[in-house]
Amino acid sequence: MSELVRLQRRDEIALIIADNPPVNALGQALRQGLLQAFQAAEADSRVRAVVxxxxxSTFFAGADIKEFGKPPVAPSLPEVIDVIEGCSKPSVAVIHGTALGGGLEVALGCHYRIAxxxxxxxxPEVKLGLLPGAGGTQRLPRLAGVAKALEMILGGAPVEAGEACEYHIVDELFEGDLTDAGLAYARRLLQEGRGVRRSGEQTRGLEGTDNAALIAxxxxxxVKRSPGLFSPLRCIAAVEAATRLPLAEGLERERELFLECLNSPxxxxxxxxFFAERQAAKIADLPVDTRPREIRTAAVIGGGAMGVGIALCFANAGxxxxxxxxxxxxLQRALQRARDTYATSVKRGSLSEAAMVQRLAxxxxxxxxxxxxxxDLVVEAVFEDMAVKQQVFERLDAVCKPGAILASNTSSLDLNAIAAFTRHPEDVVGLHFFSPANVMRLLEVVRGARxxxxVLASAMAxxxxxxxVAVVVGVCDGFVxxxxLFQYGREAEFLLEEGATPQQVDAALRNFGMAMGPFAVRDLAGLDIxxxxxxxxxxxxxxHLEFPTVADRLCAAGMLGQKTGVGYYRYxxxxxxxxxxxxxxxxxxxxSREKGIERRELEERYIVERTIYSLVNEGAKILEEGIAQRSSDIDLIYLNGYGFPAWRGGPMFYADSVGxxxxxxTIRELHARCGEWWKPAPLLEKLAAEGRTFSGWQPDRAG
Structure with missing residues (x-):
């Protein structure tokens, strides 16, 4: 038996203990140990139940990420779960911490679950472009119902134990020691004469509703909200199989759909x-023993939409x-904005009245x-003007205590110049939130020269x-x-001068997968920004670098977007x-006439390459300059802050996938046709010549 799994007998109950720190990932050795332990318990005539x-700190928290992308090694998780569910003696899964992905599927394979x-x-498999491939799409609907199963599988977010109990995913909640609770529950099962109860044989969740209508x-x-995404539709098809097929056939259909997802780009x-988010937390030259400062209290300067959003972030975190x-x-307008924002969340049902009161306090x-x-921390969120920033930081420098972190929410200004307005530039950092700050996940952590x-470790904390999703970036105009975005927006506007309309450009980029087209975004933000x-x-x-002029013409005419009812579009x-x-x-x-351009029809592919490749080329320059640590950091920024389609992996990963x-x-062709804006980044030329990728590049090997 694997050293990661121990089997003990407590009178007539077999106690199976898994121990694979830190999160009990379901790697091959653990799967093997589980298989052998359940087989041994089944074979032992003295055993009447299994715990x-x-x-x-947790139940099985999912697959072993070390096995991602590698050939499968026996026993597979579905094989292990089939053995668990097939046992003739009732089994109890004792859940604590999190039971995610394969972890929940193991629990569903057990006959009873307490949490x-x-x-x-x-x-959460959908977040990795997959579906639950070890029976989750077949067993969960049978217990929780099709609506709840679809919600959990398509959303990927975990549910609290109380809600899981309400939907029959777990049978009972407990407090205290895991082993004691599990043994007590198993003894009660035996005393009450309750035997095996297999999830795959349940029908409660499939009855009483129009499942076909729910699925449709x-x-x-x-299809409407996530066009282009591959795995969600396969998740739905797998759950549909649970409503129409017996378990064995449903599991076969689930496996077919899982393999389709597995082989999808x-x-x-x-x-x-997934890995990029974990890498972003690693800062190459930050000593491992660096201790962040404790942040017990915070302040925000500026009560506009951004400032209020940042304040809400802190309140939400307690x-x-x-x-x-x-x-x-x-000030009263700002506080009312905060109250209104929370009230909207309460109305939507995403926040309780009590939580709103607590956070506003x-x-x-x-x-x-x-x-x-x-x-302990001040975040400046005033107007994007260096003179205004100077006034704020000079006043903060005069009143804040020694060791207080002074952060700027500037989106493009020179953080080093801002830090120079204080006596302690070492305490200054950029915290660039994205609007709406209380919703958007991205946080650019701008590291100044001093x-x-x-302070950097504190900012990441x-x-x-x-x-x-905090990503460290260096100081330059606009950071990463x-x-x-400047390159992307400029090329989109040049397309208007060549013959495109805003509708054509926006449609092409939405078809590529962008959340919004560039001109709809500009109208939303305001053209004056x-x-x-x-x-x-x-x-x-x-x-010698030529700029497009359409936006200037709109601003001169007072057409500033949604705020004036007209911009690139009319509202x-x-x-x-x-x-x-x-x-x-x-x-x-x-x-077009002023620049001597004859307007023409533009192909969608040309529109996409003209805009997306401008991101790639500038990203390569940013990497070479050391403004970003790694290409995956750039991808995270665009995935979480700019609506880049998650299923394309970010602009740098997308370029790697294209080649x-x-x-x-293509960039060389654009350079010849469109001028110096398109001069290829030296790093791009180097990597292409060597047959390498951005993902495989490291600064210390760039030379």
Whole structure:
């Protein structure tokens, strides 16, 4: 028997103990041990029931990530679970911590399940481009019902133990010692004469509802909301099989669909993202013994939409936060914005009334900088203007205690210049939140030239506490995300001068998988936001680089997007549906005429390459300059902050999947046709010549 699994006999009960730290991942050795332990318990005539527990902080938390992408090794998890479910003696899974993916499937293979009250269970495989492949799509609907099974499998989010009990996923909740609870439950089963009860033979969850209608509705919803995603539709098909087929045939259908997902390119992209999130936390030159500062209290300067959103992030994490505005009227507007945001969540059912009251109590409105004397962290979220930032940081430098972390939410300005406004630049870091800050997962952690190791580690810890995807970036205009976005937006606008319409460009990029097209995004944000950035870019970039002019024309005409009811599109009052702007066509014609461009029909492929490859080329420059540590960090930024399709893995991974030689060939063609904006990045040329990828590149091997 595997050393990871122990079998003990407690009178007439077999106690199987799994111990594979840190998360009891279901690797080959553990699977082998489980198989042998259950077989031994089945063969022992003295044993009348079996209890399965896990040592450490959690039940089986899923597959062993070390086996991702490798050939399967026997015994497979479905084989192990079939043996568990097939035992003639009742078995009890004792769940604590999390039972995720294969972990929940093992528990479903047991005949009974009890869970500690603070446990969570779930099937997150869809997030990796897969479906639950060890019976989860067949056993869960039989217990919890088709609607709940689809919700869990398609969403991938875990549910609390109480909810799992409500839906018959677990049978009972407990407190206290795992082994004691499991043995007590098993003895009760024997005393009450309750024997084997196999999940695969249950029908409760399949009865009493129109399952065909449920499945059809979820199918239509997925097609509408997640076009292009491969695995969700296979998840639905697998659950549908559970409603129509006996278990054995349903498991065969599940396996077929699982293998389709496994062989999909999307699976590779989503697994790449899974590992990218773990890699992002690793900072190459940060000493391993660096201790982050404790952040017990925070403050936010600025009560606009961004500032309020950041304050909500802290309140959501249970951190008391002070929200500073320059006057009482502005402060009351900001606090009302916070109340309204929470009230909307309560109305939607995503937040309880009690939780809203608790979180609002953590937000204190202030108008005096002196009230910041004792806070551990201050985040500045004022207007994106260096003179305004200077005023704020000079005042913070005067009132904040020694060791307080001073963070700027700047989206593009020079953090080193901002840090120079203080006496302690080592305490300054960038925390670039994305709007709406209380919703968006991305946090660019901007490392200044003099940001200390301790402050950088603290910033990353803050990101984790706020449940953000925190990515370290260096200082340059726009950092990583907005620096690349500038290239993307500029090329989209050049396409308008060549002959495209906003509708054509946006449609092409939505078909590629982007959450929104670039012109719909600009209208949503407000064209005046980009105008300030364009002015600064024109002042600092070489004169020979030509800029598009359509956005300037719209701004000059007062067409600023949704806020004015017209921009690249027209909007009816109270409606955000983009409609054609009839005044735009003559502006496009004039822009093309002034540059001597004959307007023409543009192919969708050309539109996609012209925009997406601009991201790739700039990303390669960012890597070579050391602004980002690794290509997967860039991918994370675009996946979590800019609506890049998850199933394509991010712009750098996408380029790898296309082939850097092919990407470079297209960029060279664009360089010849469109000018110096398209000069190929040296790193791209080097990697393409060597047949390598961005994903495989490391800075220390670049030379």
């Amino acid at each position: 399965l527990v896990c040592e450490g 500690r009250a603070d446990a969570r269970v779930g099937l 509705a979820r199918h239509a919803e997925v 999307q699976r590779a992209a989503l697994v790449h993202t 951190v008391p936060v002070k929200l500073l505005e320059v006057g009482d009227e502005a 953590l937000i204190e409105g202030i108008t005096d900088y002196a009230a910041l004397a004792d806070v 940001t200390s190791h301790e 803050i990101g984790r506490k706020l449940k953000k 995300g907005n620096r690349m 980009g105008q300030a950035i364009r002015k600064r870019q024109r002042a600092i970039l070489p004169a 009816e009052p109270g409606n955000r549906t983009p409609l054609e702007n009839p005044e735009l066509a003559p502006m496009l014609a004039a822009a 850097l030689d092919k990407v470079l060939a």
